[in-house]
Amino acid sequence: MARASGLGVSALRFYDRAGVLVPDQVDPVTGYRWYAPEQLGEARVLSRLRRAGMPLADVRLVLAGWTAADTDLVRGLLRAHLRRLEEGLSAARAEFSALVDLLDDREYPLMTTPRTAARLSVSGPGLAAALDAVRFAAGTDPELPVLAGVHLDAEGDTLHAVATDRYRMAVARTAAGGHGGGGRVQATVPLPLADAMRALLDGADEVRLVVDDGRVTLEAGDRQTGGRCLEQDFPDYRRLVRLPAGRRAEVDVAAFTEAVRTGPVRLHEDGGTGYELTVLEVTEDGRAVPVPEGADGQDLVAVNRAFLLDALAAAGGDRLVLEFGAPTAPLVLRRPDDEHTFSLLMPVRLTD
Known part of the structure; x- marks a missing residue:
């Protein structure tokens, strides 16, 4: 059915749970879904509507x-959606044109990535832990190649590792020494090179990180790996992590992970893509718990469940502190013993 309709298996499951395209039969033992031949045409229509980004209610x-x-109703819905797309595109073009003009008029770039040569002495286990803590958040969008890497930011005696795909961000810190010149040195390492560096760190007590003329090299004893840095400027992550204080809840990682994995979810449709949300609240006794659909409250925070599970798996340690701001502010997962290693998950707006 997936191959014939153009809908992926995960999409078929999503639309089954949403009651949009329910299979003709479901195996009671395996859960395998069987569709009737006449449902294929409906699935192909759904596939086209999905690619066009039509809202689930209209679908x-x-x-x-x-x-x-x-067919007047259907034609009216199609025309209305096309009109929304055209109006949205026109408005977006006007805004992007204004932004390009601002970029052209700007005298100094907002973000710079100095290519100052530097040699850093870094703990092998410390750098390995930092890469492990942020790797999950790196981007894969070909339209944003600078996010398909791990950003290394050295200043003073500290090295930060940062990764983001726009919807989540992870930051980790480790000590670094031997930085000549005392200035700030930044390099964004492509993911394949970041993974090669991580493999080289196993068993290495201390390593040397060399950043020179747009190239980064990791030396571990008589072994080394290196390559070109990504040329585009990485976003100024420091501005993105300045968040107002909010409610805090300390969780047992294993128990909370199981509660998220097996707990209630809500289906969310975004631009034709469906995924599952976990909606969290902080109880009066300070616990963070997933709540079922229909739960009410002004302070509920919804996040992509898969992203939350990734962040919990990458965090390390037995306990984490969850920081909740407003429902529109990122959810922060922070280690109790290291406030400088954390991840942010962008919330998803709950709609009726």
Whole structure:
């Protein structure tokens, strides 16, 4: 069904749970979904609507009226969605044109990545732990190649590792010595090179990190790996982590992970892509718990469940502190013993 319709298996599961395209039969033992031949046409329509980014509520109505004798409703819904897309594109073009003009007029760049030569002495286990803590958050969007890497930022006796895909960000810190000149040195390491560096760190007590003329090299004893840095400027992550104080809840990582993994979820549709949300609240006794659909409250925070599980797995340690701001502020996962190693998850707006 997935191959014939153009809908992936995960999409078929999503639309089954959402009640949009329910299989003809479900195996009671394996859960395998079986679709009737006449459902293929409906699935192909759904696939096209999904690629066009039609909201789920409208998709339901289109499919409900697709085979009806009177197609006025369907045609009206299609025209209305096309009009929204055209209006949105026109508005977006105007805003992007204004932004390009601002960039052209700007005298100094907002973000710079100095290529100052530097040799850093870094703890092998410390750098390994930092890479492990941030790797999950790196981007894979080909339109944003600078995010497909781990950003290394050395200043004074500290080295930060940072990764983000826009929807989540992870920051870790480790000590670094031997930085000549005392200035700030930055390099964004492509993911394949970051993974090669991580493999080289196993068993290495101390390593040397060399940044020179747009190239980064990791030396561990008589072994080394290196390559070119990404040329684009990495976002100024320091501005993105200045968050107001909020409610805090300390959690047992293993127990909280199991609660998220097996707990209630909400289905979310975003631009034709469906995924599962975990909605969290802080109880009066200071516990962070997933809440079921229908739960009410002004302080509920919804995040992508898969992203939350990734962040919990990468955090390390037995306990974490969750920091909740407003429902529109990122959820912060922070180690109790190291406030400088943390991850941020962008919230998802809950709609009726």
